[in-house]
Amino acid sequence: MKLNYKVLCLTFCFVMIGLAQAATPFKDDWTQTFYTDDSSVYLTLYPDGFKQLIRVNAESCQQISKVSIVLKNDSKNKFNTTTKFKALTTPTVPKIYGLDAADYCWYEVEVRNLTSINGLKYVIQIDDTHSGSPYFFKGITNSLIPLYRLTQNSAIDAWIDLGSFGATPVVGGGVYFKIWEPLSDEVHLFLNADKPVKLFSEYPLNDERRYHYAYMKAANIKDKYHYQFVKGGNYETLEVANFDTFSPIKIDPMARELVYDNKGGRFNGYINPRGVIARDNEYTWKNDAAFNGMTALDYNNWIIYQLWPLTFNPKEIDGAYVQGKFLDIIPKIPYLSDLGVNAVELLPVHESRFNASWGYALDSLIILENTLGTKADMKKLVDELHAKKMRVLFDVVINHVNNTLLREPINETNKTSKFYGGDTAWGPQPRFESVWVRKWITDSLIHLITEYHLDGFRFDMTDSIFNNTKGGYRFLQELTYLIRQNSPNFYNSAEQLPNNVWVTYPISENGLGFDAQWNDRFKNFFELEFDHYSEGSRSIDLTFLGHSMQGLSDHQMTPGVWYPFGHPQRTVNYLGSHDFIGNKDPLIRIVSKYRSSETEDNNVFSRVNPLEEPGDLRIPFRTIHNQFSHAATRLAYGILFTKPGASLFYQGEELAQDLNIQNEWDYVDAQKGNRFPSKNVNINKYVRSHRMPWYYNDLAGGKRGPLLNFTTEAEASLFAGHKTFFKEMIKFKKNNPEINNQDAQNVRIDNGSKTFSYELRTSTANYFVVGNFNVDNGGAWVQFPGDNKTWWTEVMNSSLSKYGGDDERFQNIISNLGGRKNLLRLKGPGFYIFKAGATSTISKKLYFRTLALNWLANEETELKVNPANSDELIIELAFAKAQTIDFKLGTKNWEADFGKSNDSKAVKSLLSGSMTYIPNSANIKATVAAGKYLFKFNIKSYAYSLEKL
Numbered sequence: 001m002k003l004n005y006k007v008l009c010l011t012f013c014f015v016m017i018g019l020a021q022a023a024t025p026f027k028d029d030w031t032q033t034f035y036t037d038d039s040s041v042y043l044t045l046y047p048d049g050f051k052q053l054i055r056v057n058a059e060s061c062q063q064i065s066k067v068s069i070v071l072k073n074d075s076k077n078k079f080n081t082t083t084k085f086k087a088l089t090t091p092t093v094p095k096i097y098g099l100d101a102a103d104y105c106w107y108e109v110e111v112r113n114l115t116s117i118n119g120l121k122y123v124i125q126i127d128d129t130h131s132g133s134p135y136f137f138k139g140i141t142n143s144l145i146p147l148y149r150l151t152q153n154s155a156i157d158a159w160i161d162l163g164s165f166g167a168t169p170v171v172g173g174g175v176y177f178k179i180w181e182p183l184s185d186e187v188h189l190f191l192n193a194d195k196p197v198k199l200f201s202e203y204p205l206n207d208e209r210r211y212h213y214a215y216m217k218a219a220n221i222k223d224k225y226h227y228q229f230v231k232g233g234n235y236e237t238l239e240v241a242n243f244d245t246f247s248p249i250k251i252d253p254m255a256r257e258l259v260y261d262n263k264g265g266r267f268n269g270y271i272n273p274r275g276v277i278a279r280d281n282e283y284t285w286k287n288d289a290a291f292n293g294m295t296a297l298d299y300n301n302w303i304i305y306q307l308w309p310l311t312f313n314p315k316e317i318d319g320a321y322v323q324g325k326f327l328d329i330i331p332k333i334p335y336l337s338d339l340g341v342n343a344v345e346l347l348p349v350h351e352s353r354f355n356a357s358w359g360y361a362l363d364s365l366i367i368l369e370n371t372l373g374t375k376a377d378m379k380k381l382v383d384e385l386h387a388k389k390m391r392v393l394f395d396v397v398i399n400h401v402n403n404t405l406l407r408e409p410i411n412e413t414n415k416t417s418k419f420y421g422g423d424t425a426w427g428p429q430p431r432f433e434s435v436w437v438r439k440w441i442t443d444s445l446i447h448l449i450t451e452y453h454l455d456g457f458r459f460d461m462t463d464s465i466f467n468n469t470k471g472g473y474r475f476l477q478e479l480t481y482l483i484r485q486n487s488p489n490f491y492n493s494a495e496q497l498p499n500n501v502w503v504t505y506p507i508s509e510n511g512l513g514f515d516a517q518w519n520d521r522f523k524n525f526f527e528l529e530f531d532h533y534s535e536g537s538r539s540i541d542l543t544f545l546g547h548s549m550q551g552l553s554d555h556q557m558t559p560g561v562w563y564p565f566g567h568p569q570r571t572v573n574y575l576g577s578h579d580f581i582g583n584k585d586p587l588i589r590i591v592s593k594y595r596s597s598e599t600e601d602n603n604v605f606s607r608v609n610p611l612e613e614p615g616d617l618r619i620p621f622r623t624i625h626n627q628f629s630h631a632a633t634r635l636a637y638g639i640l641f642t643k644p645g646a647s648l649f650y651q652g653e654e655l656a657q658d659l660n661i662q663n664e665w666d667y668v669d670a671q672k673g674n675r676f677p678s679k680n681v682n683i684n685k686y687v688r689s690h691r692m693p694w695y696y697n698d699l700a701g702g703k704r705g706p707l708l709n710f711t712t713e714a715e716a717s718l719f720a721g722h723k724t725f726f727k728e729m730i731k732f733k734k735n736n737p738e739i740n741n742q743d744a745q746n747v748r749i750d751n752g753s754k755t756f757s758y759e760l761r762t763s764t765a766n767y768f769v770v771g772n773f774n775v776d777n778g779g780a781w782v783q784f785p786g787d788n789k790t791w792w793t794e795v796m797n798s799s800l801s802k803y804g805g806d807d808e809r810f811q812n813i814i815s816n817l818g819g820r821k822n823l824l825r826l827k828g829p830g831f832y833i834f835k836a837g838a839t840s841t842i843s844k845k846l847y848f849r850t851l852a853l854n855w856l857a858n859e860e861t862e863l864k865v866n867p868a869n870s871d872e873l874i875i876e877l878a879f880a881k882a883q884t885i886d887f888k889l890g891t892k893n894w895e896a897d898f899g900k901s902n903d904s905k906a907v908k909s910l911l912s913g914s915m916t917y918i919p920n921s922a923n924i925k926a927t928v929a930a931g932k933y934l935f936k937f938n939i940k941s942y943a944y945s946l947e948k949l
Helices: 004-014 058-063 327-337 377-389 433-452 471-488 520-529 543-549 576-583 587-592 618-624 628-643 682-691 694-700 714-737 737-741 904-909
Strands: 043-046 051-056 062-071 077-088 105-112 121-128 135-136 164-171 173-178 186-191 211-216 222-230 237-243 244-249 257-259 262-264 269-272 274-276 303-307 343-344 389-394 420-424 428-432 457-460 491-494 516-518 573-574 595-598 603-605 646-650 745-750 753-762 766-772 777-783 791-797 820-825 830-835 847-850 864-866 871-880 882-891 926-929 932-937 945-946
Touching: 004 904, 043 058, 051 058, 051 062, 051 121, 058 062, 058 105, 062 077, 062 105, 062 603, 105 573, 135 428, 186 211, 186 871, 237 269, 244 420, 269 646, 274 871, 303 327, 303 714, 327 377, 327 714, 377 389, 389 491, 520 543, 543 745, 543 753, 587 618, 587 628, 595 745, 628 714, 628 766, 694 714, 714 737, 737 753, 766 777, 766 820, 904 932
Parallel strands: 303 343, 303 646, 343 389, 389 457, 457 491, 491 516, 516 573, 573 646
Antiparallel strands: 043 051, 051 105, 062 121, 077 105, 121 135, 164 173, 173 211, 186 222, 222 274, 237 244, 257 274, 262 269, 420 428, 595 603, 745 753, 753 766, 766 830, 777 820, 791 830, 847 882, 864 871, 871 932, 882 926, 932 945
16 A cells, blocks of 8 residues: 655645634634624624624633624714623524524624614624733635634724625614625615616725615515616616517526526526515424434434435326425435435525426526425425434535526627636636635625525536636635534535545644545445456456445555545545436446437437337346345345445345436437427436336336336246345344444455455444455355354344345355354355354254255254354264165255265275265265264364264
8 A cells, every 4th residue: 555645735725824723723712713704693683783693612712701883984884882792691692503502602682763774884802801901703705714803003004894785684674784795886776676776885996895785664575676786877687588588687596586587498598587685594494403412423424325306206197297305205214214315415495497307407506496396395304304304515616617597798709807717628617716706705604504404405516616726616615614513413425536635634644634535445445346347247446345345545646546534424425426327327237237228309328218118028127036136135235234444226226226327408409519408308218218116116116017017926026025135234233233333354355266255343343344256156156254263153244135135155154263164155246244242153954954864954954053162063963774775964944954975085984074065965875784873063163973872
């Protein structure tokens, strides 16, 4: 193993000096834990003033003696102020999901009796008990981190401009509008159908700080509004949709709700959109306390179900499918709970110009896609999932932005925009070097956390945020730091392709501070190796799997150079996801080599649903679903759920789903380099083909239905067994959270036999995992860990019939002794888990079975434990006459048997021998005289003896 941290840091670490220190706060220094912002949680606006809330860690609260507001002296604003300050007790502070109010000290300062709040500028003064001069919390300059906005210099270089961006309802009536726009001469607000109102602005044109504002006393909740920008004396009018649709309408990037006349692929934009004024946090949450008392070990044992709301549980109305909605998920929550997952990750649910899509071409960081439901619907869904102790993660996209809703001039010919920072493969990239762009993104995401009581984010393709961008690395450090400040237990995972271990290293170690990154290199083993792995060819190279189980990544893709992820919990391990299944195939299709294509306009793509194949459906179905393909996928998923770190799978993988999902672009007949859709997505066709395959769940439950009426009982058992295996592996993962504390130990691969093994250690139980990618192997020698006082008992065997297998012979019913090689029965493909214990066990009764006794297995032929030696099984036998006997040991139904001796001489002499632990091995032959005999079988050595009494 070669480690090269220095090269990594020179390549990737554009680090903010100081933030690395701040990431590990000094709890006894209030400046290190100080937090406030301009959201509605911390800032309340009144017609004649405002109230600001701040907090510090409880350990440092005695250091603050007073908090006050210093208003900027402005001759235009005549006021007679009253300032109130008080330290709040815990019951009076706002309830913030994910934040324990008792961990902090809270302070409130209020300014009232102003003649106007328009254009108000101020700083917060904090007097502490040990400083000779007060601290001032000032406005934003180049950092969003509160710590870096604290100064002891009373010559303030940046004042706080009152209010957050957006349309903020004011307590006492009216709305405060504020929008960032440095490139326009004027910004006009259009409220309902009224005449435009010119907003105030004080910073000069092209100044990055230039924003526009106005308190509108007559504005109300549910009013519609938009902006228009004045440039050169005219409203800026841009082409905003197909069919030569031009419009001057600008949408507030921080709008909470949206209405429009039309949208969709054929428009490639929105027709007459308007923001809607809304109040934050309007919902009575019932289940916020669901995770109280949960240990950190259990909380961080993430088992994530990636769910696509559009297709998870859609309704069929009048013979046509419609979009699945947030509320449609709720009836299926018991299903998810029974499955055992403890987190649900929703594909992007933000507003998008397509009525049916994956959601990754989003148009707003705040507004939800209204075809999926309302804000209240989403909150009810989150609340109901929390009730069943399932956390909720949003998939968010900040590596690129669309232009169709914001209507910034980002296009082929004009790239002058406050937001634009370059191009990506998916669209324009935000200008991360701008602190105001960073604030727009950060405020939006923190709003989502607060508004919807979220537990985590999955960030789409982070590499394009920080790689070859100005400010991207710094921005992600700021973002993860601020999210952690707002919600200490929040889970930030990054889709980082290819993997870069620095993404999940702490900020204090110059990393980006993400909690986890999608383990692309782990997934790639299965994707790449299964490309040429099949029933007829078991060709596979286990080298990369071995490295991955040890927590390593070749993230710079330099041959022979590996880097440690660090703690295993820094990885999200997966085999399928929307991307994997969309860009490749579901795992079960990859190993089955099913290939079929379909077309839509000029697009040719892999067939989404094999059960929509024209012709005899038995052919595609049985090509994909058979004993080999299901055994191979069980092996793969067994590895997934025993890989230390988080586990994630896409909806339907637990049902052996065979859909190859396609994104919306294949259905909109996109022109001009696949950038301009020319038609709408056919909702019925798109949702019908991509819907969750609940018919496989029905099949597993014994209900065939018309679609699968040709299936046999054996085929139904494949699906019942697959789901059972998933549930039991998820249960194993949940019951053993400590396996995430360290990477797999004693990892061994054998590319010759195509077997591998590894050990998982916890404080209460140790496990040994064995996998066989080869053909059936009835006598595989495998080195077991531990010593000769450790017994390893089989607790999981993927080849059993209850998991869909059709061959019960590959059971290891006798415990195996540690510290040596043991002969195992390994189904191919097959997955096995052994658990360490102090004593040996035999999971099934063994019988002395012989032709002389008509091969009977009954109480008289059952082997018993030798009272004088617990490692021996014995039985007394009586033969009425001299004869040659055929015998072997076997279970009652012959699921396991022990046959032909390895020592033919010993067999003939009837002294002793060693049983062969191979299915269907030959019988042992012995010549016996009439009389009584004692048969002994040693479960440590598999040696036996036949002694005449």
